[in-house]
Amino acid sequence: MITIIAKHIIQEDKTTAFRSLAEELIVETHKETGCIEYSLFEDIDHKNILTFIEEWESKEAIEKHFNSNHFTRIVPQMKALLSTSPEINLYKEVI
Amino acid sequence: MITIIAKHIIQEDKTTAFRSLAEELIVETHKETGCIEYSLFEDIDHKNILTFIEEWESKEAIEKHFNSNHFTRIVPQMKALLSTSPEINLYKEVI
Numbered sequence: 001m002i003t004i005i006a007k008h009i010i011q012e013d014k015t016t017a018f019r020s021l022a023e024e025l026i027v028e029t030h031k032e033t034g035c036i037e038y039s040l041f042e043d044i045d046h047k048n049i050l051t052f053i054e055e056w057e058s059k060e061a062i063e064k065h066f067n068s069n070h071f072t073r074i075v076p077q078m079k080a081l082l083s084t085s086p087e088i089n090l091y092k093e094v095i
Numbered sequence: 096m097i098t099i100i101a102k103h104i105i106q107e108d109k110t111t112a113f114r115s116l117a118e119e120l121i122v123e124t125h126k127e128t129g130c131i132e133y134s135l136f137e138d139i140d141h142k143n144i145l146t147f148i149e150e151w152e153s154k155e156a157i158e159k160h161f162n163s164n165h166f167t168r169i170v171p172q173m174k175a176l177l178s179t180s181p182e183i184n185l186y187k188e189v190i
Contacts, residue, residue, distance in 0.1 A: 003136055005100055005146065007184070023190050041098055041186035051100065051186060053148075089102070091136035091146060095118050 001036070002062060004054040007087040014081035015048050021078045022050065028070035034061025048083075062090070096131070097157060099149040102182040109176035110143050116173045117145065123165035129156025143178075157185070 010018045022040045029038045034057040043049035056062050065071055079086070105113045117135045124133045129152040138144035151157050160166055174181070 002139070003148070005102075005148075007100075019190065026190055039188055040190040042189045044097070044185045044187055049184060050189075051184065053098070053100075089144060089146065090139045092139055093134055094137045094145075095114065095121055095135040 001093070002056045002059065003091045003093065004052065004056065004062070005089050005091065006052040006054065008050050008052075008078070009083050010048045010050060010081050011083045012048055015050070018050060018078055018081045021074050021081075022052075025070060025074045025078070028068070028074075029065065032061070032065055032068065034058055035065070096188070097151045097154065098186045098188065099147065099151065099157070100182075100184050100186065101147040101149065103145050103147075103173070104178050105143045105145060105176055106178045107143055110145070113145060113173055113176045116169050116176075117147075120165060120169045120173070123163070123169075124160065127156070127160055127163065129153055130160070 008018070019040070026038055026040065029035055035054075036057060037053065037055035039053055041051045041053055043051070056065070103113070114135070121133055121135065124130055130149075131152060132148065132150035134148055136146045136148055138146070151160070
């Protein structure tokens with residue numbers, strides 16, 4: 001099981017556009033094999049910090065996700081709305 | 096419901112000490128009212144990145160946690176092992 005935390009800092013006036021794209025991405029990603037959890041979280045104090053918390057069955061499933069039509073179509077549009085590079089970490093639970 | 100992502104970058108030779116303190120903190124925190132989830136995750140590619148993923152019932156429960164004996168005793172010891180300030184975000188799920 002692999003957990004991904006993907007943190008995005010969005011340009012102040014672009015959060016609505018980002019959330020709309022994220023919603024589309026989430027709907028498509030939930031259909032993928034190996035996707036256990038894939039949700040978007042908003043920072044309570046900074047509405048322009050939006051973070052995906054994801055859970056995947058395997059690295060193979062994540063690779064397929066990164067190469068999927070919806071990912072390669074939607075993610076570049078999301079990246080154009082950021083104020084800085086996204087911060088993405090892949091984790092395994094240890095305690 | 097509030098989700099906390101607390102990311103720590105640890106000095107390369109201090110990860111074992113950090114994990115030992117984290118284990119103690121996790122055992123005590125699991126006993127707290129309002130704590131739904133509280134686990135430690137290791138970055139797959141960087142063993143010195145260790146991140147708590149937490150779920151809490153309310154802000155009040157988090158406040159109590161921050162003021163608990165175990166938190167105020169253990170967390171300063173963990174902070175001394177970091178190579179940079181921890182990165183802590185409080186989130187609500189939006190999609």
